[in-house]
Ligand SMILES: Nc1ncnc2c1ncn2[C@@H]1O[C@H](COP(=O)(O)OP(=O)(O)O)[C@@H](O)[C@H]1O
C-alpha cells in the first residue's frame with residue numbers, strides 16, 4: 001500500500017571552499033512515503049536545507065543515489081556520476097513544489113503574474129493559464145489580491161502566494177524549507193493547516209523542514225532528526241515524542257527541557273529535596289490516562305509512595321499524550337520493581353535527573 | 361530682450377544657429393554621440409555584465425574561464441584613460457568607420473570607453489537580485505532565458521535604470537572630450553570656440569546646455585527607477 005516517493009540512499013554533500021571542506025550531509029538515507037507529511041528537524045546548520053535541496057537537485061550531491069517519484073535523479077555509488085538530463089530535470093522539477101523561509105516571490109510581478117510564471121511552459125493556453133492561476137489563488141484565499149505586488153502583502157499572504165505558485169503544475173511533492181519560520185504564530189498555524197489540507201485533499205506529499213518542533217507536532221506523520229549532517233533518529237510522530245532514543249531528540253521534543261525545567265523549578269522552591277530513597281521520574285503514556293489506582297497499587301504492592309508534582313497533556317496526530325512527573329519514595333529494590341511494573345503497563349519511564357530512558 | 365542678450369553674449373550670437381560652429385549642429389552632435397554610443401556601449405555593457413553574473417562561481421552557469429575572460433576585458437578597457445583610448449583605438453576606428461575623425465568616428469572610442477563602466481554597473485545591479493528568487497524560479501522548472509529575462513533583468517530593472525542614468529551622465533562627459541578628434545559637440549564648443557578664443561560667454565552657454573541635458577537625463581532616470589520599483593514601497 002505504502003509507496004516510496006522519495007528515496008535518498010547514502011547521500012553525501014561536501015562543499016569545498018578555499019581552505020576547508022564542509023561535510024554538510026553525511027551518508028544520509030531517507031525514504032518518504034507518498035501522502036506523508038514528513039518533518040525534518042534539527043538546529044540551524046544541521047544540513048536540513050542541503051539535504052532537501054537534493055530532492056529537486058537544486059543541490060547536486062557528492063555521492064549517493066536519489067530517486068524521486070520513480071525517476072533516477074542522481075547516482076554516484078562507484079565514482080561514476082549519473083545525473084538526470086537538464087531538460088528532463090526541468091520538467092520533473094515542476095512536479096516538486098518548494099516554498100522557502102523568505103517566500104522568494106518575484107517582486108516586480110504581481111501576485112497573479114507570480115503564479116502564471118510557474119505555468120509559462122505548461123501546455124495550457126494563455127486563457128487557461130490565467131484562469132488556473134486565479135483558481136490557485138482562490139485555493140489559498142487570495143483571489144482578491146491578484147493584482148497586488150508581493151511587497152503590498154503580509155508575510156503570511158506572501159507565503160500563500162508562494163504555495164499557490166508551487167502548486168501550479170500539480171506537483172506530487174511539496175517541500176517547505178522553513179516555510180513558517182519567518183511568520184508570526186497565527187500565520188504559522190494558518191500555513192501549517194493549509195499544508196495539512198492540501199495533504200488531505202490532493203494527497204500531496206509534504207516535506208517539512210523546520211527548527212520549530214511545534215510545526216512538526218501540528219501536522220507531521222513522521223519525523224527525522226538531523227545533527228551535524230546526519231540523521232540521528234527517525235520515527236513516527238508519536239514515537240518521537242514519547243519514546244525518543246536520542247538526547248537531542250528529547251531536547252527538541254521538549255521533554256528534556258520540560259522535565260529538567262520542572263525539576264529545577266521545584267528544587268529552587270525547595271519543594272523537592274531528593275533523599276537517598278527518592279527519585280524523580282517522568283511517566284509518558286499514550287491514549288489512556290494514568291489512573292489513580294495505579295498510584296495506589298504502587299503503594300500497596302510495592303511499598304512505593306508516588307507523589308505527582310507536575311503533569312501535562314498534548315494531542316499528537318489526534319491522540320492524547322500525557323506526561324507526569326512523579327517523585328517515588330521507597331527502597332532501591334522496591335522502586336526497581338515498581339518501575340518494571342509501570343513499564344508493563346505500556347508507560348514510558350524516564351529518570352528525570354539524568355534524562356535516561358530505562359531499558360527493559 | 362534679444363538686444364540685451366546680444367549685448368551681454370556677443371560671442372554666443374556670433375556663433376549663430378546653423379553652419380560651421382553653429383549652436384544647432386553642436387547640440388545635434390552631442391545628442392548623436394550620446395545616443396548611438398549609449399546604444400552600442402549599452403548593448404556591449406549589458407552582454408558583459410550579464411555574462412559576468414551568470415558565469416561567476418555562484419551564478420547559474422559557473423565557468424571560471426569565461427568569467428575570467430569577461431572580467432579581464434572589462435578591467436583592461438576600464439584602465440585606459442578615455443583621452444588616450446581615443447588615440448589608441450584610432451586604427452580600429454579607421455577599419456570600422458573608414459575615418460579616424462569626425463562625429464561618427466567618435467562613436468567607436470565612446471562605445472568602448474563607456475561599456476566597461478556600464479558592464480560593472482550592470483554586474484552590481486544584477487548581483488543585487490536575491491539568490492533565493494533565482495532558486496525559487498529554478499525549483500519551478502524555469503529555463504535559462506526565463507531566469508535571465510524574467511528574473512535577473514526584470515527584478516533588477518529599477519536598479520538597471522539607476523545605473524543606466526549614471527552611465528549616460530558620464531557618457532555625456534566623455535562626448536565633451538571627443539572634440540579632440542574633431543567630433544564637435546557642446547564640449548568642443550566650450551573649448552574650441554569659447555575657452556581658446558577668450559569667449560567666456562560661449563563657454564558659459566555651452567556648459568549651461570550640457571547641464572540642462574544632464575539634468576533631464578537624471579530627472580527621467582529617477583522617475584522611471586521609482587515607477588518601476590515594487591520591491592519596498
Ligand atoms: N553553498 C554552500 N557552500 C558552502 N557551505 C555551505 C553551503 N550551503 C550550506 N553550507 C554549509 O553546510 C552546513 C549545512 O547548512 P544547511 O543545510 O543550510 O543547514 P540547515 O538548513 O540545517 O540550517 C552549514 O555548515 C553551512 O554553512
Ligand SMILES: [Mg+2]
Nearest residue numbers: 048049050178
Ligand atoms: Mg536551512
